[in-house]
Each structure stands twice: as C-alpha cells, then as structure tokens.
Amino acid sequence: MTLALETIGLDKRFGGLHVTCDLALKVEAGARHALIGPNGAGKTTVINLLTGVLTPDAGRILLEGRDITALPVNRRVRAGLARTFQINQLYPELTPLETIGLAVSERLGHGADWWRRRGTRAEVNDEIARHLEHFRLTDVCDERTVTLPYGKQRLLEIAVAIACGPRVLLLDEPAAGVPESERHDILAAVASLPRDVTVLLIEHDMDLVFSFADRISVLVNGALLVEDTPERIARDPQVRAVYLGEAQDA
Amino acid sequence: MSDMTTLSPVAASTARIGRWRWQETAFWLLVVASYFLFSDRYLILTEIAWLALFALSLDLILGYAGIVSLGHAAFFGVGAYGVGLLAKHGIIEEPVLALLAAGLMAMALGFVTSFLVIRGTDLSRLMVTLGIALLLRELANRFSDITGGFDGLQGFTIAPVLGLFEFDIFGRTGFVYCTVVLFVLFLAARRLVNSPFGLSLRAIHNNRLRAEAVGIPVDRRLIAVYTVSAFYAGVAGALFTQTTALASLDVFAFERSADLLLILVIGGGGYLYGGLIGAVVFKILQEIFSSITPQYWLFWIGLVFVVIVLVGRERMRRWARVAPDFLLRRLGLSRGVGGGGSRGGEP
Numbered sequence: 001m002t003l004a005l006e007t008i009g010l011d012k013r014f015g016g017l018h019v020t021c022d023l024a025l026k027v028e029a030g031a032r033h034a035l036i037g038p039n040g041a042g043k044t045t046v047i048n049l050l051t052g053v054l055t056p057d058a059g060r061i062l063l064e065g066r067d068i069t070a071l072p073v074n075r076r077v078r079a080g081l082a083r084t085f086q087i088n089q090l091y092p093e094l095t096p097l098e099t100i101g102l103a104v105s106e107r108l109g110h111g112a113d114w115w116r117r118r119g120t121r122a123e124v125n126d127e128i129a130r131h132l133e134h135f136r137l138t139d140v141c142d143e144r145t146v147t148l149p150y151g152k153q154r155l156l157e158i159a160v161a162i163a164c165g166p167r168v169l170l171l172d173e174p175a176a177g178v179p180e181s182e183r184h185d186i187l188a189a190v191a192s193l194p195r196d197v198t199v200l201l202i203e204h205d206m207d208l209v210f211s212f213a214d215r216i217s218v219l220v221n222g223a224l225l226v227e228d229t230p231e232r233i234a235r236d237p238q239v240r241a242v243y244l245g246e247a248q249d250a
Numbered sequence: 251m252s253d254m255t256t257l258s259p260v261a262a263s264t265a266r267i268g269r270w271r272w273q274e275t276a277f278w279l280l281v282v283a284s285y286f287l288f289s290d291r292y293l294i295l296t297e298i299a300w301l302a303l304f305a306l307s308l309d310l311i312l313g314y315a316g317i318v319s320l321g322h323a324a325f326f327g328v329g330a331y332g333v334g335l336l337a338k339h340g341i342i343e344e345p346v347l348a349l350l351a352a353g354l355m356a357m358a359l360g361f362v363t364s365f366l367v368i369r370g371t372d373l374s375r376l377m378v379t380l381g382i383a384l385l386l387r388e389l390a391n392r393f394s395d396i397t398g399g400f401d402g403l404q405g406f407t408i409a410p411v412l413g414l415f416e417f418d419i420f421g422r423t424g425f426v427y428c429t430v431v432l433f434v435l436f437l438a439a440r441r442l443v444n445s446p447f448g449l450s451l452r453a454i455h456n457n458r459l460r461a462e463a464v465g466i467p468v469d470r471r472l473i474a475v476y477t478v479s480a481f482y483a484g485v486a487g488a489l490f491t492q493t494t495a496l497a498s499l500d501v502f503a504f505e506r507s508a509d510l511l512l513i514l515v516i517g518g519g520g521y522l523y524g525g526l527i528g529a530v531v532f533k534i535l536q537e538i539f540s541s542i543t544p545q546y547w548l549f550w551i552g553l554v555f556v557v558i559v560l561v562g563r564e565r566m567r568r569w570a571r572v573a574p575d576f577l578l579r580r581l582g583l584s585r586g587v588g589g590g591g592s593r594g595g596e597p
Contacts, residue, residue, distance in 0.1 A: 051463070077465035089463065091456035094449075097263055102453050103464040105446045111466060114447035114474075119264025129260040142263050164464050 004198035010059035037219035080167035092146035103163035135159040151182025268444035292421035299428035305525025307482030313519025316455035321383030327502035329487030334497040338406035352488035360480020387502035402498030424493035
C-alpha cells in the first residue's frame with residue numbers, strides 16, 4: 001500500500017496553545033480521504049502546515065515518500081500538492097481563462113517566459129480548453145472573475161487546483177457558502193475529479209463527507225482521534241461522543 | 251469575421267492577446283505629428299518624452315505588479331549621474347552606449363534594493379523606497395568632489411548620437427532621440443506585459459496567496475520586474491542629463507518620485523499608456539496652471555488629483571466610452587456613423 005501523503009509527528013504551537021499534537025496522518029494513493037473534526041479541532045492549521053503556509057515546530061511531511069517539510073509554498077505545488085481555499089482565493093480582475101492558463105503554464109515551466117506572447121503555445125491552450133470544458137466554464141472564460149456568480153467562482157477554485165496537475169489535492173470545504181441551487185454543480189465536480197489524484201477533503205458537511213470519502217480521519221484538539229472507514233466512523237462511540245459532546249462544551 | 255465563429259472560445263480569446271489596436275496607432279501618429287505641429291516647443295516635448303518613459307517604468311511595478319514606490323527617483327538619479335560622469339570623464343562618449351551603461355547601473359541598484367522592497371506591506375515599501383532615494387541624495391551631496399554637490403555636475407558635453415546627430419539648442423535632436431528611445435522601450439514593455447511573465451505579475455497583484463498556491467515563485471517575479479523597472483527609470487534619468495547636459499541633486503528629489511505617482515494616477519496604471527498619457531496631461535496642466543498663477547500652480551494640480559481619485563477611474567472610463575456617442579448625437583450625426591466608427595476600429 002503506497003502512501004500519497006503522510007505526516008510524521010507533526011507538531012505546532014501558537015504560544016501556549018498546542019494546535020497540532022504529534023499528528024500522524026496517512027493518506028493512501030488514490031484515496032478519497034476526509035479530515036473531519038469539531039470546530040477548533042485544528043483542521044485549518046493542518047492544511048496550512050501541509051501546504052507550507054505555516055512551518056511546523058516538529059515533525060515531517062512526506063509527499064509520495066518525498067520529504068517536503070522544508071519546501072516553500074510554490075515548490076510544494078510543483079512537487080504535486082495543490083489546494084482549494086475555504087474562502088475563494090481568485091484573481092478578481094483576471095478571467096477564468098487567464099486564471100487557469102497561469103496554473104498550466106507555470107506547471108509546464110513556461111511561467112517565466114517574458115519574450116513570448118502568451119496564448120501561442122498549443123499544448124497550453126488545449127489544456128486550458130479542456131479544464132474550462134470539464135468545469136463548465138467555457139461560456140464565461142472571458143469574463144472577469146469578480147463578475148461571475150458565486151457557484152462559478154467556486155468551480156473555478158477547484159479547476160485552478162486541478163490545473164496545477166496535483167498528485168494530492170486538498171479540498172478545503174468546497175461546498176461552503178454555495179447556494180442550494182448551485183450546490184449540485186459543485187458536488188458533481190468533486191465527484192468527477194480524476195481517480196489518479198488523491199483527495200484529502202476537509203469538510204463540515206457530513207452528507208458530503210459520507211457520500212464522498214472512503215476513509216475518514218477525525219481530528220480532535222489537534223490530535224488524531226481515530227481513522228477508519230465511513231461505516232465504522234459513523235458507529236464509533238468516541239466520535240459520537242465528540243460530536244455530541246461539542247454541544248455540551250459550548 | 252466569418253472564421254472567428256469557427257474558432258473555439260479559447261483560441262478566439264488568445265488570438266486577441268497583444269493585438270495592436272487602432273487607438274495605439276493613433277496615439278503614436280499623434281506623437282509623430284507633434285514633431286511637425288509644435289516645432290517651437292521641442293524642449294517641453296523632450297521633457298514629456300523622458301517623463302513618459304519614467305512613468306512607464308513605475309507602471310511596470312505599480313500598475314502591473316502592485317509594488318508602490320515613493321523613491322523611484324533613486325534610479326532616475328543614478329541614470330542621470332551615471333551618464334553625466336561617463337561623459338565628463340570621457341569613459342563612454344557615444345550617447346546610446348552611455349544610455350545603456352547608465353541604465354545598467356540603475357538596474358544593478360534595482361536588483362540589490364529589490365530584496366529590501368519586495369518583502370513587507372505597502373506601507374513598508376513606501377518607507378523603504380523613500381529611504382533609499384533620500385540616502386542616495388545625501389550620498390551624492392556628501393561626495394561632492396565626484397558629483398559636484400549642490401552645484402550639480404556640469405562642464406561636460408554630450409557627443410552626437412551615433413556620431414551623426416548633434417544635439418542642437420532648439421532640442422530637435424533631443425526630442426527625436428528621446429522619442430525613439432521611448433518607443434523602443436515601450437515596445438519591449440508591451441512584449442513583456444503580454445507574456446506569461448507579465449500575466450503572472452497581474453496575478454500576484456490580484457491575489458498573492460493564490461499566485462503562490464499555483465506554484466508561481468512570487469518573490470523571484472517581483473525581483474525581476476523591479477530590476478527591469480529600475481533599468482527603465484535609469485534610462486529616463488540618462489535621457490534627462492543628455493538632453494540638458496546637467497545633473498543636479500534634485501534628480502533624487504522626493505518631489506520627483508511623488509510627481510511620478512501623480513502622473514500614473516492621472517493616466518491610470520496597468521495598460522502601459524497610462525504613464526505616457528499622464529506625462530502629457532501633467533506637463534500641459536503644469537504649463538497652463540503656472541502661466542495663470544506661477545506661485546500657486548501646485549494648488550490646482552492638487553485639486554485635479556483629488557478630483558480624479560474621488561471620481562474614480564471606473565466612472566471616468568465609462569464617461570470616455572459614452573462621451574463620443576453623446577457628442578455625435580448632439581451634432582446631429584446619425585448613430586450609424588458612430589456605430590460604424592467603433593466597429594471599424596477592429597483591425
């Protein structure tokens with residue numbers, strides 16, 4: 001069994017607050033893995049550690065066996081780790097075509113070309129067209145992103161991450177804030193992600209988690225509580241206690 | 251037109267990138283026309299030309315990459331003194347070569363200081379750039395045996411351009427020379443911003459977090475464009491010295507950097523022509539206001555600035571689109587003429 005993503009003894013403190021405690025996360029290649037946990041469990045910190053926004057105090061992060069702990073954000077992307085954001089992080093003044101084009105040409109190593117007119121490489125254009133088509137963004141490909149409906153922006157958020165050509169994709173609450181009418185498009189896009197891309201889903205929405213994931217890790221107070229199949233997680237007394245207990249704590 | 255419909259949306263869109271538009275041809279034709287129309291005003295036209303190049307330089311970092319600077323005069327000054335010293339000591343006599351050399355000096359300074367500038371927020375960038383320009387000014391003041399101190403660097407002559415074209419007192423050669431340099435560097439900048447590199451600058455400006463998250467090496471791109479911009483500013487400074495045969499401490503002045511920001515705000519950043527148009531408008535306003543009220547012309551410039559910022563660029567662009575149609579209608583011309591005019595614009 002090969003691991004696409006693994007953390008070993010990952011640890012992070014903010015002053016006196018221990019937000020990630022000796023975390024050992026194992027995500028198998030090709031998995032649809034979900035990371036869940038009550039509010040304040042430290043899910044966002046884990047994402048920031050994985051993507052390189054934060055530096056861990058201790059521990060290592062392996063991407064397909066390669067140690068990426070010391071790599072900066074952009075190098076991790078090129079190593080094959082892409083993400084979406086819980087709150088859209090797009091370029092308001094650029095178009096979907098340009099947004100995806102940037103990711104594609106960066107991945108193919110053309111991003112620093114400064115003397116060549118962009119849009120003149122057939123292989124880049126073809127790939128952009130493919131992504132636009134797949135995420136149903138072709139008809140709005142020339143509109144400025146800021147003018148797009150929220151659901152389309154959410155799709156673009158996922159499309160950009162896929163255009164980075166990741167081996168492992170971190171989906172941070174992809175359906176967050178999407179109105180009911182557009183929710184279906186997002187779920188369809190998530191379901192149709194290429195099978196060879198390993199997905200780690202961070203999500204509050206239990207319907208989405210249980211329909212999507214084949215493996216679930218439960219994070220509580222920065223530490224891994226349990227990791228198992230969705231069926232067993234649903235029955236797990238510990239997990240139930242955490243989710244029911246959350247109400248009592250609050 | 252008919253084959254456009256068979257193209258895929260992506261192909262149709264990418265085919266439009268960097269295409270030369272009729273407005274651009276019109277702009278440069280006007281520049282050429284100014285040579286014939288204002289043959290008694292070459293000196294001010296020359297000033298506009300190097301000022302436009304200087305503003306273009308700021309546009310590259312501010313309009314495209316979003317790096318604010320209050321000290322762009324640092325590079326202007328290095329170019330200005332650089333070319334003056336080269337001429338004074340007879341190191342490089344030929345103006346075009348000296349221009350390149352001075353540009354490279356400014357570029358070297360740009361590269362070194364870029365590491366200080368790219369980190370941090372807008373505010374810290376303002377402070378660092380401002381500080382660097384002040385520092386250079388005081389250095390030039392301190393080493394007066396080299397720079398001439400407060401009296402400025404003088405007593406040098408600029409050799410004929412390419413050994414052929416002598417600088418004349420009417421400024422004809424100076425104007426043509428500056429305009430040609432401006433045009434060449436403008437074309438290079440146009441190439442740059444329409445490249446993948448140029449697009450990545452706009453991406454960083456729009457959302458640095460996302461740019462990093464698609465693998466763009468943000469710091470390296472910013473260092474690169476800052477260095478290129480310093481070259482442009484250095485060349486602008488060198489043109490200033492070559493056309494005036496003088497370099498004084500005020501090439502580093504804070505007002506020069508501040509005026510430059512003003513110019514880019516007037517013309518608008520991020521489409522390359524903003525700095526050029528801004529330079530023209532700024533100089534014309536300066537001429538008009540200072541002939542009306544020599545003492546208080548800055549008051550009126552300030553007022554124009556405040557109005558522009560308050561009205562907002564988006565609204566002005568809308569007016570600019572609507573105004574021609576409106577005028578045509580008032581003049582009693584059919585809208586067929588107006589509509590045909592705008593459609594005929596597609597080359």
